[in-house]
Amino acid sequence: MTRIELTVNGEKRSDEVEPRLLLVHYLREVLGLRAANVGCDTTSCGACTVLLDGKSIKSCTVLAVQAAGHDVVTAEGLAPDGELHPVQAAFRQNHGLQCGFCTPGMVMATVGLLAENPHPSEEEAREALEGNLCRCTGYHNIIKSVLAAADATEVSA
Amino acid sequence: MSILGTRVLRTEDPKFLTTGGVYTEDVVDDRLDGAYHVFFVRSPVAHARIRSIDVSPALAAPGVVAAYTGADLAELPIIPPSAAGLMNVEMTQRLLAIDKVRFVGEPVAAVVTEHPYQGEDAVELVEVDYDPLPAVLGFEPDDSSLLFEAAGTNVAGNWGEASSLKPDLFDGCDVVVTHTIINQRVAPAPMETRAAAAVWGDDGRLTAWVPNQGAQGTRDSLVTLLGLEAGQVRVITPDVGGAFGAKFGADPEHAVVAWVSRQLGRPARWTETRYENLIAMTHGRAQQHTITIGGSRDGDVQAYRLVIVQDAGAYPKIGAILPFLTILMTTGPYDIPKAEAIAKVVVTNTTPIGAYRGAGRPEATAALERAMDLFATEIGVDPADVRRKNLLPPFTEPHRTAFGALYDSGDYVTALDKALAAAGYADLRKEQATRRASDDVRQLGIGVASYVEITGMGDGEESPPEENATVEVHPDGTATILTGTSPHGQGHATAWAMLASEELGIPVEKITLQWGDTDLIPVGGGTGGSRSLQHGGAAVQQASKELIEMARLRAAAQLEANAADLVFDKSRSAFAVAGDPEASVPLTQLAENERLLIRTVFTAPGATFPFGTHVAVVEVDTETGKPTLTRVITVDDAGRVLNPLLAEGQRHGGIAQGAAQAFLEEFIYDTDGNPLTTSFADYPFLSATEVPSFELADMATPTTYNPLGAKGIGEAGTIGATPAVQNAIIDAVSHLGVRHIDMPASSRRVWQAIQQAATTEPGSEH
Numbered sequence A: 001m002t003r004i005e006l007t008v009n010g011e012k013r014s015d016e017v018e019p020r021l022l023l024v025h026y027l028r029e030v031l032g033l034r035a036a037n038v039g040c041d042t043t044s045c046g047a048c049t050v051l052l053d054g055k056s057i058k059s060c061t062v063l064a065v066q067a068a069g070h071d072v073v074t075a076e077g078l079a080p081d082g083e084l085h086p087v088q089a090a091f092r093q094n095h096g097l098q099c100g101f102c103t104p105g106m107v108m109a110t111v112g113l114l115a116e117n118p119h120p121s122e123e124e125a126r127e128a129l130e131g132n133l134c135r136c137t138g139y140h141n142i143i144k145s146v147l148a149a150a151d152a153t154e155v156s157a
Numbered sequence B: 001m002s003i004l005g006t007r008v009l010r011t012e013d014p015k016f017l018t019t020g021g022v023y024t025e026d027v028v029d030d031r032l033d034g035a036y037h038v039f040f041v042r043s044p045v046a047h048a049r050i051r052s053i054d055v056s057p058a059l060a061a062p063g064v065v066a067a068y069t070g071a072d073l074a075e076l077p078i079i080p081p082s083a084a085g086l087m088n089v090e091m092t093q094r095l096l097a098i099d100k101v102r103f104v105g106e107p108v109a110a111v112v113t114e115h116p117y118q119g120e121d122a123v124e125l126v127e128v129d130y131d132p133l134p135a136v137l138g139f140e141p142d143d144s145s146l147l148f149e150a151a152g153t154n155v156a157g158n159w160g161e162a163s164s165l166k167p168d169l170f171d172g173c174d175v176v177v178t179h180t181i182i183n184q185r186v187a188p189a190p191m192e193t194r195a196a197a198a199v200w201g202d203d204g205r206l207t208a209w210v211p212n213q214g215a216q217g218t219r220d221s222l223v224t225l226l227g228l229e230a231g232q233v234r235v236i237t238p239d240v241g242g243a244f245g246a247k248f249g250a251d252p253e254h255a256v257v258a259w260v261s262r263q264l265g266r267p268a269r270w271t272e273t274r275y276e277n278l279i280a281m282t283h284g285r286a287q288q289h290t291i292t293i294g295g296s297r298d299g300d301v302q303a304y305r306l307v308i309v310q311d312a313g314a315y316p317k318i319g320a321i322l323p324f325l326t327i328l329m330t331t332g333p334y335d336i337p338k339a340e341a342i343a344k345v346v347v348t349n350t351t352p353i354g355a356y357r358g359a360g361r362p363e364a365t366a367a368l369e370r371a372m373d374l375f376a377t378e379i380g381v382d383p384a385d386v387r388r389k390n391l392l393p394p395f396t397e398p399h400r401t402a403f404g405a406l407y408d409s410g411d412y413v414t415a416l417d418k419a420l421a422a423a424g425y426a427d428l429r430k431e432q433a434t435r436r437a438s439d440d441v442r443q444l445g446i447g448v449a450s451y452v453e454i455t456g457m458g459d460g461e462e463s464p465p466e467e468n469a470t471v472e473v474h475p476d477g478t479a480t481i482l483t484g485t486s487p488h489g490q491g492h493a494t495a496w497a498m499l500a501s502e503e504l505g506i507p508v509e510k511i512t513l514q515w516g517d518t519d520l521i522p523v524g525g526g527t528g529g530s531r532s533l534q535h536g537g538a539a540v541q542q543a544s545k546e547l548i549e550m551a552r553l554r555a556a557a558q559l560e561a562n563a564a565d566l567v568f569d570k571s572r573s574a575f576a577v578a579g580d581p582e583a584s585v586p587l588t589q590l591a592e593n594e595r596l597l598i599r600t601v602f603t604a605p606g607a608t609f610p611f612g613t614h615v616a617v618v619e620v621d622t623e624t625g626k627p628t629l630t631r632v633i634t635v636d637d638a639g640r641v642l643n644p645l646l647a648e649g650q651r652h653g654g655i656a657q658g659a660a661q662a663f664l665e666e667f668i669y670d671t672d673g674n675p676l677t678t679s680f681a682d683y684p685f686l687s688a689t690e691v692p693s694f695e696l697a698d699m700a701t702p703t704t705y706n707p708l709g710a711k712g713i714g715e716a717g718t719i720g721a722t723p724a725v726q727n728a729i730i731d732a733v734s735h736l737g738v739r740h741i742d743m744p745a746s747s748r749r750v751w752q753a754i755q756q757a758a759t760t761e762p763g764s765e766h
Helices: A024-032 A084-094 A103-116 A122-128 A139-150 B013-017 B116-125 B215-225 B252-265 B276-279 B320-326 B361-379 B383-390 B410-422 B423-435 B492-502 B532-559 B587-593 B642-661 B716-736 B747-758
Strands: A002-008 A011-017 A049-051 A055-058 A071-073 B036-042 B048-054 B064-069 B106-112 B128-132 B155-159 B173-185 B195-200 B206-209 B231-234 B268-271 B282-296 B301-311 B338-347 B442-452 B467-474 B477-481 B512-515 B566-570 B576-577 B580-586 B596-604 B611-621 B629-639 B695-697
Touching: A011 A024, A024 B611, A049 A103, A084 A103, A084 A139, A084 B013, A103 B013, A122 A139, A122 B128, A139 B338, A139 B642, B036 B116, B036 B252, B036 B276, B036 B477, B048 B106, B048 B611, B064 B116, B064 B252, B106 B116, B106 B252, B106 B282, B155 B320, B173 B361, B173 B642, B195 B252, B206 B215, B206 B252, B215 B231, B215 B252, B231 B252, B252 B268, B282 B320, B282 B361, B282 B611, B301 B361, B301 B477, B320 B338, B320 B587, B320 B596, B361 B442, B361 B716, B383 B410, B383 B442, B410 B423, B410 B442, B410 B611, B410 B629, B410 B695, B423 B467, B423 B629, B442 B716, B467 B492, B467 B532, B492 B512, B492 B532, B532 B566, B532 B576, B532 B580, B532 B587, B532 B596, B566 B596, B580 B587, B587 B596, B611 B642, B611 B716, B629 B642, B629 B716, B716 B747
Parallel strands: A002 A071, B036 B268, B206 B231, B301 B338, B477 B512, B629 B695
Antiparallel strands: A002 A011, A049 A055, A049 A071, B036 B106, B048 B128, B064 B106, B155 B338, B173 B282, B195 B206, B195 B268, B282 B301, B442 B611, B467 B477, B467 B596, B566 B576, B576 B580, B611 B629
């Protein structure tokens, strides 16, 4: 077991973890933050996407020990309780989600994208979300949500 | 102003966007404290006799509590094939394989551990000695190797007999075209894989959390699979991360998890990996079609024959029933004087086939729309014109087809013309001609597909479709709805609340929907076959109206007024005496005195038949064969729309899934029956870069089969888009002599077709 210290959604955390524990399992099982989901075995689907130091990463492919000393933000921590972050609000406004399984990852990937490129074209948005899979929406309203979020405000991670 | 027909935002969304849905793996419940974790040992070979299984090395591993094989579950019921009476009764399955394995991924043993990571290690330690047998694959398997020796054949059954085909069906046709095409096997691949959590109470009852499309059906499946008495199982449905037809009922793994829990006297949980999901959750489609179409040189289609082979996979499940629906929809929206269809169902050493978005109807449309294009190309008439010439004229009285389907209402020509207009069809053809004339590397393809489909089926005309709903108004001004449907992305919580709000005058935000708990809602048909709004939604509206009438009588008694003199003021959610608004009583007050609750059952006269036309535009790079989907324009008439936001979402998702089958997705096996597309790195699951935004044109012809005027919309996309995109890709290279490309019409296949056409005599097939 290894002790890790990191910040998750603005709170300092310190836990003993198995060295092989994945960050996504640390978030879900140790901290009880279950918005990020595991949808594949191969870093293909992006359902586990979170922010690490402001950049979107797939938390199934990062060990918890690798996140030590870093700042992690999940969908739970994006906005204060009871409020929606502009990206979350845009997804709701544009029906950018159906079953919801890909949604927290899709939202975090979008926040990461807009931090790097505040006004993506449709093509850029599609390219940026290529690693986040959705089976329900056909991506139409997801892309609409991303572009609307970009229009709505200067989004910062 | 009515809330019906408006774009109400989903009340479900804030949770999904912040803390996330609570899927089966996320469920935290006291009853599941200390749960063991179940892992499955799965067959690595397609077809083999099991010589021996040794679980002892796994039992010695850290954290392993128990390990079980088929022998341990031998007293549990044998699983019979579906379509009883039509499929070979010897083609049975066990929860864990005994004696033989029949597909890669078939569960052979279950290992139970304290912690999840221990199970991943321990399953590797179970030693199974296999004696491999030749794998049975493809649509025309011989009987040299048999999946089920006792059956004596690999043919599971037939829908209609080959001897019934009429040799003179095409007599009198100027032109007859025939082709054998493949509607390939695809993986449903919902983002949430299969999972289960199970615990037994002291009363001997099982409580099972299972991602499903209808808790009542899943409960009944578990009762059957475990040999229990009705009433011994309670199913609770957490949020479900997509299903697409593949989460109906219960699978062997769900039953094993429940059995393990009882055996060990502890709760047990299971979540499969994506690898397991891709090889062991049912697949979809997997039909071979031999289509023959004949008619006159001016485009009159006079005869059509569809000969189907359904690959059911290793065990005849829902897949064995799909040809019934394909045959039912053989002639689709067309008036074809002579038509016939039969199907043969075969078993192969592959993952069993189940329902997948559309389930049998996309296959019918794909075959028919390919046939229309083959015929149009042969006679040199525009494919849109051939369709217009043969579509049934508009009808408002039900139309009975030669295959027994009773279409409720339809206006197919208008749908076609609306779609063509929205696409700018004539301009697209001009652009195509220009590119052809200049021998452009990027050729334009335009694909058209007209369809009619069946939604909200009951069990035959003697047993019409129905659904129940319970509506209760509470003293605090909130309301609760119980429904027998089972949303997993469709937005019923919002849509059903809209229907109740309209009648009760209670805001949508104050109405809560409950579903999927079989103790709370013992009866229900779930969500599938695009049935939910037309039955479940209609039931909610009916219950709400009945509640108002019940409340009216109570209000009359309280106000000492004549019930007929009371008016219900929706703005106050209160009854008032006509002409004396001061004398009023709100629903909340009536609910204080006595529970204001009603349960009702809505019964529909039959299934409804939505229809439409899809137009796809592709660019094909003739040097590489790469197709790029640039536009999809659709008209999908599903009757009156309750919430356009939700209906459009259903269309978008379906279009994308349908398009994905046309040019990307296929579940592939090698010649030994080894699956090759076992991860999202290998299975070409559609991504955002491979589709454009879609162009939806509106058309809404109400049905009279329910007061909402609504037909189903969930599967329109996979029915129309698949042949539209496939036809577009073939159209892009048809001037080079290409007549057909099987799906997925990938770069490689398109390139090969171009090369083959270049070396083939002009005018001959392919």
